[in-house]
Amino acid sequence: MNLPSQMRALVQLGDGFSGTRTGPEIDDLAPFLTLRSVPVPDVGPGQALIKVHLAAVNPSDIHFIKGEYGQPRSKGMPAGFEAVGEVVAGDTPLMGQRVSFFATASGAWAEYALTDASRLVPCRPDLSEVAAAGQLVNPLTAIAMFDLVKEARAESFVLNAAGSQLGKYLIALGKDHGIAPIAVVRRADQAAPLRALGAAQVIVSSEEDALAKAEQTFRNLPPAILLDAVGDQFTADLFFAMPRHATWVNYGKLATEAPRLTELGQLIFMNKRITGFWLTRWINQAGPDRVRAAFVEIQTRFVSGTWTTDVAATVPLSQAMTDLPAALAISDGKVFIDPRR
Amino acid sequence: MNLPSQMRALVQLGDGFSGTRTGPEIDDLAPFLTLRSVPVPDVGPGQALIKVHLAAVNPSDIHFIKGEYGQPRSKGMPAGFEAVGEVVAGDTPLMGQRVSFFATASGAWAEYALTDASRLVPCRPDLSEVAAAGQLVNPLTAIAMFDLVKEARAESFVLNAAGSQLGKYLIALGKDHGIAPIAVVRRADQAAPLRALGAAQVIVSSEEDALAKAEQTFRNLPPAILLDAVGDQFTADLFFAMPRHATWVNYGKLATEAPRLTELGQLIFMNKRITGFWLTRWINQAGPDRVRAAFVEIQTRFVSGTWTTDVAATVPLSQAMTDLPAALAISDGKVFIDPRR
Numbered sequence: 001m002n003l004p005s006q007m008r009a010l011v012q013l014g015d016g017f018s019g020t021r022t023g024p025e026i027d028d029l030a031p032f033l034t035l036r037s038v039p040v041p042d043v044g045p046g047q048a049l050i051k052v053h054l055a056a057v058n059p060s061d062i063h064f065i066k067g068e069y070g071q072p073r074s075k076g077m078p079a080g081f082e083a084v085g086e087v088v089a090g091d092t093p094l095m096g097q098r099v100s101f102f103a104t105a106s107g108a109w110a111e112y113a114l115t116d117a118s119r120l121v122p123c124r125p126d127l128s129e130v131a132a133a134g135q136l137v138n139p140l141t142a143i144a145m146f147d148l149v150k151e152a153r154a155e156s157f158v159l160n161a162a163g164s165q166l167g168k169y170l171i172a173l174g175k176d177h178g179i180a181p182i183a184v185v186r187r188a189d190q191a192a193p194l195r196a197l198g199a200a201q202v203i204v205s206s207e208e209d210a211l212a213k214a215e216q217t218f219r220n221l222p223p224a225i226l227l228d229a230v231g232d233q234f235t236a237d238l239f240f241a242m243p244r245h246a247t248w249v250n251y252g253k254l255a256t257e258a259p260r261l262t263e264l265g266q267l268i269f270m271n272k273r274i275t276g277f278w279l280t281r282w283i284n285q286a287g288p289d290r291v292r293a294a295f296v297e298i299q300t301r302f303v304s305g306t307w308t309t310d311v312a313a314t315v316p317l318s319q320a321m322t323d324l325p326a327a328l329a330i331s332d333g334k335v336f337i338d339p340r341r
Numbered sequence: 342m343n344l345p346s347q348m349r350a351l352v353q354l355g356d357g358f359s360g361t362r363t364g365p366e367i368d369d370l371a372p373f374l375t376l377r378s379v380p381v382p383d384v385g386p387g388q389a390l391i392k393v394h395l396a397a398v399n400p401s402d403i404h405f406i407k408g409e410y411g412q413p414r415s416k417g418m419p420a421g422f423e424a425v426g427e428v429v430a431g432d433t434p435l436m437g438q439r440v441s442f443f444a445t446a447s448g449a450w451a452e453y454a455l456t457d458a459s460r461l462v463p464c465r466p467d468l469s470e471v472a473a474a475g476q477l478v479n480p481l482t483a484i485a486m487f488d489l490v491k492e493a494r495a496e497s498f499v500l501n502a503a504g505s506q507l508g509k510y511l512i513a514l515g516k517d518h519g520i521a522p523i524a525v526v527r528r529a530d531q532a533a534p535l536r537a538l539g540a541a542q543v544i545v546s547s548e549e550d551a552l553a554k555a556e557q558t559f560r561n562l563p564p565a566i567l568l569d570a571v572g573d574q575f576t577a578d579l580f581f582a583m584p585r586h587a588t589w590v591n592y593g594k595l596a597t598e599a600p601r602l603t604e605l606g607q608l609i610f611m612n613k614r615i616t617g618f619w620l621t622r623w624i625n626q627a628g629p630d631r632v633r634a635a636f637v638e639i640q641t642r643f644v645s646g647t648w649t650t651d652v653a654a655t656v657p658l659s660q661a662m663t664d665l666p667a668a669l670a671i672s673d674g675k676v677f678i679d680p681r682r
Contacts, residue, residue: 071610258602267615273614
């Protein structure tokens with residue numbers, strides 16, 4: 001295949017960490033990204049070049065371009081972690097095939113992306129493009145964190161930001177495994193759709209009796225694991241309302257406040273603990289066989305319809321600088337970038 | 342042996358939990374205890390009655406009588422958890438022998454105490470009375486928590502309230518095992534004696550550059566475990582200044598403030614975690630062989646002098662209501678109650 005020498009890409013303007021803490025919202029991309037023509041990346045040993053079909057936009061992408069994620073930015077590099085596309089060059093037997101991938105060497109918000117060839121995930125032909133574009137970060141996180149829920153052998157588990165795509169995957173997993181999902185959301189109108197998906201109870205954190213309702217629910221359906229993407233005081237209050245042996249697993253930080261440990265003694269006398277979950281670490285610890293099995297399950301779930309991808313918007317790469325913030329402000333569903341347009 | 346029917350005891354006035362959080366200080370025992378003549382407890386199956394020689398006063402005793410400990414008070418029962426004495430009745434081959442014990446059925450601040458016969462710890466004849474009276478709570482906690490330090494295989498560990506008896510035991514263990522103790526204290530005058538005991542560095546939390554000094558120390562001697570008896574914001578700040586994989590182990594709450602988790606993302610990206618340590622749980626999990634081995638080590642340490650007990654005061658039971666608060670206000674050393682006087 002003849003590859004062009006130049007490509008369009010959303011290139012990072014910032015370098016390293018910003019030191020700010022502004023959360024996942026974004027009104028304007030201009031301080032952080034620019035649409036520019038850059039050279040198509042050279043393929044090194046062990047790498048694969050992918051012609052991007054569709055790239056996902058995750059909260060971690062926004063944290064990252066703002067310099068507020070756990071990894072430093074690299075000025076001049078295309079942004080975008082997750083996508084689906086066709087392998088067009090590199091050291092891999094998957095040449096010419098459709099793969100999902102996590103861009104480690106050159107970002108996915110571009111016509112071409114570069115990554116580690118050993119981490120490509122081949123896609124079933126019947127897997128939709130949106131499912132394929134978003135099957136790594138959220139679905140794999142859901143499967144990995146649900147392992148913790150299963151190991152805890154409790155009647156229920158608690159998750160916040162439950163209206164997110166990841167939240168919906170977790171609720172479906174809970175329903176299928178008979179472990180009651182206790183879903184925490186901010187707005188009352190999020191409750192009904194999550195109940196329909198299988199949430200045993202929905203706690204609306206903005207309501208005055210939210211904590212009392214949670215305490216009542218925890219008595220009827222004792223949970224062991226709290227999966228937390230928010231990290232606010234209400235999350236800490238929920239944790240301290242949970243029964244003995246509860247584990248608070250933080251995996252994201254949608255809130256900007258710092259929660260206070262008002263009941264530290266529960267860590268002593270009730271054997272509670274606070275930990276974090278990072279997908280990158282899980283992948284390394286779980287090993288390739290567990291990860292491969294997870295992708296078989298993920299693709300089966302999407303094809304069979306037990307998981308669905310709610311699409312809020314698909315933004316052409318050429319219009320992303322102007323249209324992406326408005327698309328991300330849509331409260332339900334996932335946003336994608338199409339680099340072919 | 343002919344046992345009397347009545348005995349003198351410091352009896353609890355409160356019941357259950359108080360709901361207050363006043364910390365470990367105490368100015369006046371009168372709201373919580375009274376010196377009274379009560380019946381010598383009846384010995385039930387599996388129990389042993391001990392004539393108390395000397396009882397320890399631990400911070401957990403004060404938390405307990407104030408209704409601020411993890412276990413509920415029992416109105417009318419003698420207080421006091423830990424002591425040494427002679428077995429005078431019950432279902433045990435240790436009858437007539439000197440034992441250390443943790444009073445589970447009737448408290449040790451009394452002429453006689455009642456406990457589970459299976460948990461008696463026989464004392465070597467060359468073990469001093471003060472060492473024997475205090476060999477359970479602090480020494481066993483030190484041995485148990487130092488297991489965590491050893492398992493972490495780091496160059497150093499951090500402990501606060503380092504001037505306490507338990508802190509001194511931990512510093513001696515660190516020195517003997519070649520794991521550098523980084524000791525945190527409140528007052529500058531506590532630094533020199535802890536350095537003499539083996540502390541590699543002493544951080545004085547009241548000094549303005551305390552955190553900067555800790556960060557410098559952590560770079561030279563990276564720690565993995567923070568053993569925390571305080572639970573204040575400075576402890577949280579220390580934890581967030583520690584390197585990747587650090588674990589904050591809380592085992593006490595000398596501070597009344599609730600620390601804020603200002604760097605929650607470190608739990609995700611740096612694999613840090615926050616847990617609690619409770620001796621009662623450790624004893625059940627470690628099993629009788631590990632506990633027996635620990636007491637052999639503890640008694641050897643006291644007899645050989647690698648551990649010493651600093652005595653602040655020994656208060657006669659008859660004068661405890663008036664004299665105990667002043668004795669506890671002495672900043673260095675341990676306080677004992679003598680029920681024979």
